[in-house]
Amino acid sequence: MEKPTVVVGVSGGIAAYKAATLCSLLNKQGYEVRVLMTEHATRFIQPLTFQSLTKHPVIVDTFAEPDPSEIAHIAVADAASAYVIAPATANVLGKLAHGLADDMVTTTALAVQAPLIVAPAMNVHMYEHPAVQENLQVLRERGAIIVDPGSGLLACGYTGTGRLAEPEDIVRVVEAVLKRRRDLAGQTVVVTAGPTIEDIDPVRYLSNASSGKMGYAIAQAASNRGAKVRLLSGPVALKPVPGVEMTYVRSTQDLLEAALQAMSAADVFISAAAPADFRPASKLDHKWKKSQGVPVLTLESTPDVLAAVSERKKSGQTLVGFAAETNQAVENGREKLNRKNLDLVVVNDVSEPGSGFAVDTNKVVLVGKDQSQALPLMSKSEVADLILDEVLRIRARQGSQGDVSKQRTPKEGFGNDGSLEERFSKQRTPKEGLSSGGGQTP
Numbered sequence: 001m002e003k004p005t006v007v008v009g010v011s012g013g014i015a016a017y018k019a020a021t022l023c024s025l026l027n028k029q030g031y032e033v034r035v036l037m038t039e040h041a042t043r044f045i046q047p048l049t050f051q052s053l054t055k056h057p058v059i060v061d062t063f064a065e066p067d068p069s070e071i072a073h074i075a076v077a078d079a080a081s082a083y084v085i086a087p088a089t090a091n092v093l094g095k096l097a098h099g100l101a102d103d104m105v106t107t108t109a110l111a112v113q114a115p116l117i118v119a120p121a122m123n124v125h126m127y128e129h130p131a132v133q134e135n136l137q138v139l140r141e142r143g144a145i146i147v148d149p150g151s152g153l154l155a156c157g158y159t160g161t162g163r164l165a166e167p168e169d170i171v172r173v174v175e176a177v178l179k180r181r182r183d184l185a186g187q188t189v190v191v192t193a194g195p196t197i198e199d200i201d202p203v204r205y206l207s208n209a210s211s212g213k214m215g216y217a218i219a220q221a222a223s224n225r226g227a228k229v230r231l232l233s234g235p236v237a238l239k240p241v242p243g244v245e246m247t248y249v250r251s252t253q254d255l256l257e258a259a260l261q262a263m264s265a266a267d268v269f270i271s272a273a274a275p276a277d278f279r280p281a282s283k284l285d286h287k288w289k290k291s292q293g294v295p296v297l298t299l300e301s302t303p304d305v306l307a308a309v310s311e312r313k314k315s316g317q318t319l320v321g322f323a324a325e326t327n328q329a330v331e332n333g334r335e336k337l338n339r340k341n342l343d344l345v346v347v348n349d350v351s352e353p354g355s356g357f358a359v360d361t362n363k364v365v366l367v368g369k370d371q372s373q374a375l376p377l378m379s380k381s382e383v384a385d386l387i388l389d390e391v392l393r394i395r396a397r398q399g400s401q402g403d404v405s406k407q408r409t410p411k412e413g414f415g416n417d418g419s420l421e422e423r424f425s426k427q428r429t430p431k432e433g434l435s436s437g438g439g440q441t442p
């Protein structure tokens, strides 16, 4: 089988020398490695080093065009199964975020269709500068995978965050990304996200603190992995996820209707929304005036969206729910799993700092029918990928693959391909800093 090609872009920082180790490790893992450098990178390390390690010429000059039968930056972009920029200078991050393309590394970045993995490295003050952080955010939202820098003593003499992630960790990220790529192709994934709103009068409503970030991260991750994704979103302050069919809803009743309609075509339904549980028994059609005194609200229950979806679940469909808990995560998660006939429950530990609503990180316990696994605090996009990994494992065990409308009969007898514990013990720890893009960020 042809070896996947990993293109490595090297820009001009002190850590450029570590890119040599990265290339060497990628080679050892069996990848074809092609190196591109900025002019400034060549001030730190010679192209000859990379040429010797990779057995391929290194391209620095976009206009050199050694092979007249092709255009170098397009050919190398087309060949890439992944494009890793390591180290990525503050300058290169700025160019990537703004679509500038005035050297081989950034020009190729625009032409590449493969996943973009960016490993920044710089002085701590540069790294923490709002411009750099905003550029990283833009890249994340666009789907780039950022391998966060480590902390420690930096070459500039400062101690802080900015040290290039270890080459071994970058290789692990490359491997995870390549493995996951397109593994949801042919599957339709429906995700619900955000809160719902129950109107009291034309200007007041009942709702909750859900930001939608977790659901948006799942939609982005599923789309990155080749799924056809439909995102049913309550009112949130997040940008639509590129490449995903967006449906906006307001009330729990709206969500119920959209969910039931979407469920019929779903292979996987992931309920990450936090629908309002109660609504006013009647909505006032005019604004309640303060002069009228304090209104007395009579509430009623809203429909249980997940229960309704579950009732319509057919064989071949995988149903994932979320539960926000403060204690007894596994017990409460399993109770919900059984009660609502789910395949997986993701229990949010909302008592944990950095977990739950409105933040970019989450600490969850994945509760399956027989096993459960507590994951450490990690970015919502990482959690999203681990949920999808687990969904795929469940579907493989159920014998469910692809288009549910064409496949309703589960095949029996698929082997157990490893427990949750085995799988997650092989996962990276959060300090390794894989974070991928999309709606997880807002």
Ligand SMILES: Cc1cc2nc3c(=O)[nH]c(=O)nc-3n(C[C@H](O)[C@H](O)[C@H](O)COP(=O)(O)O)c2cc1C
Residues within 6 Å of the ligand: 010, 011, 012, 013, 014, 015, 038, 039, 040, 041, 088, 089, 090, 091, 092, 103, 121, 122, 123, 126
């Ligand atoms: C000794 C030295 C070390 C540098 N190290 C870094 C670094 O680690 N990260 C960074 O973003 N810029 C660093 N710079 C600044 C970049 O080299 C400079 O911004 C340059 O324009 C980047 O060019 P490039 O992004 O085209 O490679 C360094 C500069 C010098 C002189």
